[in-house]
Amino acid sequence: MRTGGDLVVESLAALGATTVFGEPGQHALGLFDALRRSAVRYVGCRTELSVAFAADGHARATGSVAPFMVSTGPGALGTLAALMESRNASVPVLGISSQIPADGLGGRRKGYLHELPDQAASFRDVVKSVHVVRTAGQIVPALAEAWEIALTAPAGPVWVEIPQDVLLGATDIPAVTELRVAPRPLAPRGELVAAAAELLARAATPVILAGGGVARAGAQAALLELAQELDAPVATTFGAKGAFPWEHPLSLQSWLEDRHLTAFLEDADVLLVVGSGLGELSSNYHTMRPRGRVIQIEADLGKLESNHPGLAIHADARLTLEALAQAVKGAAARSGGAATVRDVLSRVAKRLDAQDLTLERAVLAAVDRALPAAALSFWDMTILAYWAWSAWPRPMESAQGAGGLGYALPAALGAAAATGGPVLAVSGDGGAMYGLAELATLRQHHLDVTWLIVDDGGYGILREYMTDAFGAATGTELVRPDFVALAESFGVPAWRTTPEDLEGDLARALRARGPSVVVLPATLRMFAPTHLTPS
Structure with missing residues (x-):
C-alpha cells in the first residue's frame, strides 16, 4: 500500500x-x-x-x-x-x-x-x-x-x-517520478547598474565590502574581475570567507573589528557593499559611519538601506557584479590600491603585535596548517571562532547568523554526509555540551568528522564580556565531563593535546577515516576591543 x-x-x-x-x-x-x-x-x-x-x-x-x-x-x-x-x-x-x-x-x-x-x-x-x-x-x-x-x-x-x-492514509496518486522547479532569477535593473557603474568609474577611492551573499551566489569570479577593473581594495565580512582571495594584493581580509579597517571603509568616496546588510558584525557593531556614497547590492529586500542610505540594488550578487564588471571595463585608470591595502594591514598587524596574543595566534595557525586544503570547517560561537572570523584565511561556516550554541558538530556531520569528509568541527566546552549526543550519530553512520573542543572551563567569551563590563562573571563556569573518556565510550577515538602538539594531533585525527575528537585544554583571549566611538 x-x-x-x-x-x-x-x-x-x-x-x-x-x-x-x-x-x-x-x-x-x-x-x-x-x-x-x-x-x-x-x-x-x-x-x-x-x-x-x-x-x-x-x-x-x-x-x-x-x-x-x-x-x-x-x-x-x-x-x-x-x-x-x-x-x-x-x-x-x-x-x-x-x-x-x-x-x-x-x-x-x-x-x-x-x-x-x-x-x-x-x-x-x-x-x-x-x-x-x-x-x-x-x-x-x-x-x-x-x-x-x-x-x-x-x-x-x-x-x-x-x-x-x-x-x-492510502493513496492512488501515481508515483512521483519527476518534478521540475525553476527558482526565479533576481536580475538587476539596467538603469541601476548604469548609475552604479558611473559612480564607481568616477570614484577616486572606491572600496568593496563583500558579504556572505557573494559566496552564496557563486559570485567570486565576478567580484575579482570588478575589483581588478577598479583597482579597488576588498574587505570580506565574517560570513564571506572565500569570497575573495585572502592573499590577493587588493585583499583587506576580514579585520572588521579593527579601528584601522573601519576608518578606511568610512573614508571611501564610494563604498560598494554587496551581499551584506551592514548589520552589527559587518559594521564594527554599528560604529561604522560611511562618509562617501554607498552602493548596496542585496537580494534580501528587507536589508536594503536598513542601516545606511545609498543606491539600493535589489538583485542577485553574481548577476549584478557580472554586469558591473562589464560596465566599468576600461573606464577606470587608477592605481595604488595594493599599496593602500598594505598600509592598512600593516597598521592592523602592529596593533595586534602590541598585545600579548602569541598563544591565540599560534593555536589558530596550527588548526589552519592541520586542516587539508579542500576540507570544510564548521565553528561554534567560541573564542577561537571569533578569532577565525577575522584571521582565518579560507572559507569557514559558523553560527553567526543567529549566534546560537551547538551548531558546529551537527552541521559538520551534515556536511560530511554530503562530501564524505574529512570535515572539522570546532567548539568550546560550553558549546560542546549541546552536541555530545551526536557522537552516537557519528559512530552509527561512520561520518568522517573531527571535533576539536577547546576546553577553558566554561563560557569563555561570556566570561570575558562580563568581567570587562562588571568586574566579575556570573554563571559562566561549568562542570564538564572528561571529553576524551566520553568520546571513547561511544567508540570514537579521542586525544588530549597541548598548544605545542595541536597541529600534529589534529592532522593525525583528520587523516584517520571516521569520527574523532581532539580536546585542547586552553584559555584563549580575544584581541582588545577596537570599536570606534559613534560620532
Whole structure:
C-alpha cells in the first residue's frame, strides 16, 4: 500500500534529494516508514535541534536544498533555533513536520498528543514560507513550491506540515517520478547598474565590502574581475570567507573589528557593499559611519538601506557584479590600491603585535596548517571562532547568523554526509555540551568528522564580556565531563593535546577515516576591543 508518506519521500527524490535528516516521532511514523521503501539515505540525529543544524550544514556543503523530518509539537519546536540560523544565513533548508490528524487543525483543541493551537504560527516569523497540507493531493505541489522558494534568492529555510492521518492514509496518486522547479532569477535593473557603474568609474577611492551573499551566489569570479577593473581594495565580512582571495594584493581580509579597517571603509568616496546588510558584525557593531556614497547590492529586500542610505540594488550578487564588471571595463585608470591595502594591514598587524596574543595566534595557525586544503570547517560561537572570523584565511561556516550554541558538530556531520569528509568541527566546552549526543550519530553512520573542543572551563567569551563590563562573571563556569573518556565510550577515538602538539594531533585525527575528537585544554583571549566611538 502506498501512502501519503510515500508521496513525500518520492517528491524529495524527484526534486534531487539524496539524504534526509530526521528524528522519528509518533505522528511522523508515516514519513519514516516510507523511507524504508526509498533509496533516499536517512541520517538520524539524537535531537531535533541537531537534525535541523545537520540539514543546514548539508545545504551549505552542497549549495542545494537539504530536507529534514521531525514530529509534531515538541519535535517541531525543537528546530526553531536552527531554522533561525538558516534564515539569517540564507541557507536553503526544507523542514517537514507531521501534524495532529486533520480534524484537529484550526484550533479545534481535540486534545491530541503534542497538539498546538496553531503550530505553523511558531514558524512564520522564522522561515521564508509555511505550507500546511490538508490532503494527499496537496503534498506534491506543496513540496515543489517550498523547494523552489528555498532556492530563490535570497535562499532560506521553508516549512511544510502534514497531518498524521494524511501521511498514513492510502493513496492512488501515481508515483512521483519527476518534478521540475525553476527558482526565479533576481536580475538587476539596467538603469541601476548604469548609475552604479558611473559612480564607481568616477570614484577616486572606491572600496568593496563583500558579504556572505557573494559566496552564496557563486559570485567570486565576478567580484575579482570588478575589483581588478577598479583597482579597488576588498574587505570580506565574517560570513564571506572565500569570497575573495585572502592573499590577493587588493585583499583587506576580514579585520572588521579593527579601528584601522573601519576608518578606511568610512573614508571611501564610494563604498560598494554587496551581499551584506551592514548589520552589527559587518559594521564594527554599528560604529561604522560611511562618509562617501554607498552602493548596496542585496537580494534580501528587507536589508536594503536598513542601516545606511545609498543606491539600493535589489538583485542577485553574481548577476549584478557580472554586469558591473562589464560596465566599468576600461573606464577606470587608477592605481595604488595594493599599496593602500598594505598600509592598512600593516597598521592592523602592529596593533595586534602590541598585545600579548602569541598563544591565540599560534593555536589558530596550527588548526589552519592541520586542516587539508579542500576540507570544510564548521565553528561554534567560541573564542577561537571569533578569532577565525577575522584571521582565518579560507572559507569557514559558523553560527553567526543567529549566534546560537551547538551548531558546529551537527552541521559538520551534515556536511560530511554530503562530501564524505574529512570535515572539522570546532567548539568550546560550553558549546560542546549541546552536541555530545551526536557522537552516537557519528559512530552509527561512520561520518568522517573531527571535533576539536577547546576546553577553558566554561563560557569563555561570556566570561570575558562580563568581567570587562562588571568586574566579575556570573554563571559562566561549568562542570564538564572528561571529553576524551566520553568520546571513547561511544567508540570514537579521542586525544588530549597541548598548544605545542595541536597541529600534529589534529592532522593525525583528520587523516584517520571516521569520527574523532581532539580536546585542547586552553584559555584563549580575544584581541582588545577596537570599536570606534559613534560620532
